[in-house]
Amino acid sequence: MQTVLQQTAREPLFKRYGLIFGFIVLLGIILAPTPAGLPIAGQRMIGILIFSVIVWMSDSISYPVSAAVIMSLMAILLGISPDIANPKVLMGTSKALGIALGGFSNTAFALVAAALFLAAAMSQTGLDKRIALFILSKIGAKTNRVLIGVIIVGFVLSFFVPSTTARVSCMVPIVMGIILAFGVDIKSRFAAVMMIATAQADSLWNVGIKTAAAQNMIAVGFIKSQLGVDITWIEWFVAAAPFSAIMSVVLYYVLMKLMPPEKDEIEGGKAAVQRLLSEMGPMTFNEKKLLGISLTLLFLWATEKVLHNFDTSTTTIVAIALMFLPRVGVMDWKQASPRINWGTIILFGVGISLGSALLSTKAAPWLAKIIVSAFGLQSMPALVILAVLAAFLIIIHLGFASATALASAMIPIVISVLQSVTTPGINIIGMTMILQYVVSFGFILPVNAPQNMIAYGTETFEVRDFIRTGIPLTIIAFVLILLLGATYWKWLDLV
Numbered sequence: 001m002q003t004v005l006q007q008t009a010r011e012p013l014f015k016r017y018g019l020i021f022g023f024i025v026l027l028g029i030i031l032a033p034t035p036a037g038l039p040i041a042g043q044r045m046i047g048i049l050i051f052s053v054i055v056w057m058s059d060s061i062s063y064p065v066s067a068a069v070i071m072s073l074m075a076i077l078l079g080i081s082p083d084i085a086n087p088k089v090l091m092g093t094s095k096a097l098g099i100a101l102g103g104f105s106n107t108a109f110a111l112v113a114a115a116l117f118l119a120a121a122m123s124q125t126g127l128d129k130r131i132a133l134f135i136l137s138k139i140g141a142k143t144n145r146v147l148i149g150v151i152i153v154g155f156v157l158s159f160f161v162p163s164t165t166a167r168v169s170c171m172v173p174i175v176m177g178i179i180l181a182f183g184v185d186i187k188s189r190f191a192a193v194m195m196i197a198t199a200q201a202d203s204l205w206n207v208g209i210k211t212a213a214a215q216n217m218i219a220v221g222f223i224k225s226q227l228g229v230d231i232t233w234i235e236w237f238v239a240a241a242p243f244s245a246i247m248s249v250v251l252y253y254v255l256m257k258l259m260p261p262e263k264d265e266i267e268g269g270k271a272a273v274q275r276l277l278s279e280m281g282p283m284t285f286n287e288k289k290l291l292g293i294s295l296t297l298l299f300l301w302a303t304e305k306v307l308h309n310f311d312t313s314t315t316t317i318v319a320i321a322l323m324f325l326p327r328v329g330v331m332d333w334k335q336a337s338p339r340i341n342w343g344t345i346i347l348f349g350v351g352i353s354l355g356s357a358l359l360s361t362k363a364a365p366w367l368a369k370i371i372v373s374a375f376g377l378q379s380m381p382a383l384v385i386l387a388v389l390a391a392f393l394i395i396i397h398l399g400f401a402s403a404t405a406l407a408s409a410m411i412p413i414v415i416s417v418l419q420s421v422t423t424p425g426i427n428i429i430g431m432t433m434i435l436q437y438v439v440s441f442g443f444i445l446p447v448n449a450p451q452n453m454i455a456y457g458t459e460t461f462e463v464r465d466f467i468r469t470g471i472p473l474t475i476i477a478f479v480l481i482l483l484l485g486a487t488y489w490k491w492l493d494l495v
Contacts, residue, residue, distance in 0.1 A: 022050075029046060039082070042361040045358050045363040074097075103350060108352065116344065118320060121331055124331045125287045126280060129280070137273045164206055165450045168455060171198045172458060176460075195461055196466060199456075203452075208245070218351060251473060286331075294319075359412050364412045368417040378420075390434075397442060398448065444467060
C-alpha cells in the first residue's frame with residue numbers, strides 16, 4: 001500500500017489529475033452558450049475533442065481505455081443532442097453509437113488491423129530479424145558503417161513490417177546484441193547513437209512509405225472520405241520517399257557530428273553479426289513462404305491503379321488470410337493473437353470515428369474558421385499556410401505520445417482549414433498529405449512516440465541526448481518540408 005502511495009506521489013500533477021481536468025473542461029464547454037453557426041452536437045464534439053487531447057497529453061489513462069471513454073461520451077452526448085439533419089428531434093443514442101463505431105467500418109481501419117497481423121507474422125517466423133542481420137552483416141565493423149547499416153535496416157523493414165513499434169521492437173534486441181557482442185559499454189556514445197538511430201530512422205520512414213505507420217492510414221482515410229480521392233501506395237512513395245531519403249542522410253551526419261562514437265572501428269564486429277546470423281540457422285520454409293507473400297504484397301501495393309484496381313486494404317487482408325491457411329500459412333491464431341497490440345486497433349477505430357464526427361457535426365469547419373482568422377491564413381500563399389500549420393503540428397506533437405492520436409484529432413481540422421482559405425490554386429489533397437508527414441515528426445522527446453520509448457528503455461542514452469539530436473533533426477526536417485514545398489512538391493502539383 002505504501003509503495004502504491006509513493007508511486008502515485010511521484011506522478012506529475014497533470015498525469016494524476018488529467019482525467020478530472022478533462023471532464024471539468026468538457027462540462028464547461030457543454031454548459032457554455034452555443035456559438036452562432038455551430039450546432040449543439042458540434043459544440044459537444046469540440047468538448048469531446050479537447051477532453052481527448054487533455055487525456056492523451058496527460059497520459060492519465062491508457063490509450064485503449066481512453067478510446068472506450070471517448071466512444072461512450074460520443075454515444076451519450078451526441079445521443080441527447082438535436083439531430084444535425086432534423087434539429088427538431090434528438091439524434092438518439094442508437095444513431096450516436098453508430099457514429100462512435102463508424103471508424104471500425106473504415107477501410108483504413110481494416111488495413112491497420114491487417115498490418116499488425118503481418119508484423120506479427122514477421123515476428124513469429126523471425127524473418128524481420130533475419131533481414132536486419134543480413135543487411136548488417138554486409139556493412140562491416142567501422143562504427144560509421146554500422147550506423148549506416150542501422151538506418152538502412154530501418155528503411156528496408158519499413159516496406160515489410162507495417163508497424164513502427166514492431167520494427168523497433170525487432171531491431172532493439174539485435175542492436176543490443178551487437179553492442180554487447182562488440183564488448184562496448186551500454187552507456188557509451190556508440191551505444192547511444194545506434195539506439196537513437198534505430199528509433200529515428202523508423203520514424204523518418206514512417207513518412208516515406210504509406211503502409212509504414214498507422215497515422216498515415218488516418219490521413220488517407222479522411223482524404224478519401226472527405227475529399228473523394230484514394231492515394232495509392234506508389235503516389236505516396238513518389239511524393240514522400242525523397243524527404244525520408246534526404247533526412248536519413250541528415251540523421252547520419254547529425255548523430256556523427258553531435259555524438260561521435262569513441263572508436264572508428266569495433267574489432268570483431270562483423271564476426272559478431274555473422275555469429276548472430278548463423279545462430280538463426282538456415283532459412284525456414286515458413287520464412288520463405290512469408291517472404292514470398294510479402295514480396296507479392298509489396299508488388300501489389302506498388303502497382304495499384306497501374307496494373308490492377310485492387311486497393312491496398314483488400315490486398316493486405318487477402319495476404320493475412322493466406323498466412324492463416326493450413327499448409328499455405330505461416331502461423332495460427334494462437335501464435336498471432338498475443339503478438340497483436342489490440343489497444344492500437346481500438347484506438348485507431350475510435351480515432352477515425354472522432355475525426356469523422358468532428359466533420360459531420362460541423363465542428364471541424366467551425367474550428368477551421370477560427371484558426372484561419374487567428375493566423376490570418378485566409379488568402380496567404382500556399383507555402384506560408386504550409387509553414388504555419390506544420391509549425392503548429394510540430395509544437396502540439398510535443399504533448400502527444402501517439403502520432404495516431406495526433407492525426408485523429410488534427411487531420412480533420414487541417415482539411416477544414418485548407419477548405420476555408422481562398423488562396424487560388426491550392427491543392428487541398430496534396431497539402432493534407434504533406435502535413436500528415438509532419439504528424440510523424442516525433443523526433444524531440446522520447447515520450448513523443450512508442451518507438452522512442454522502446455529505444456529509451458534500453459538505458460543506452462539519456463533524455464538530453466535524444467533532445468540534443470532531435471531538435472536539429474526537427475528544424476532541418478521543417479526547413480526541408482518548406483524547400484520541397486517550393487520545388488519538388490510544387491512540380492508534382494501537391495502545393
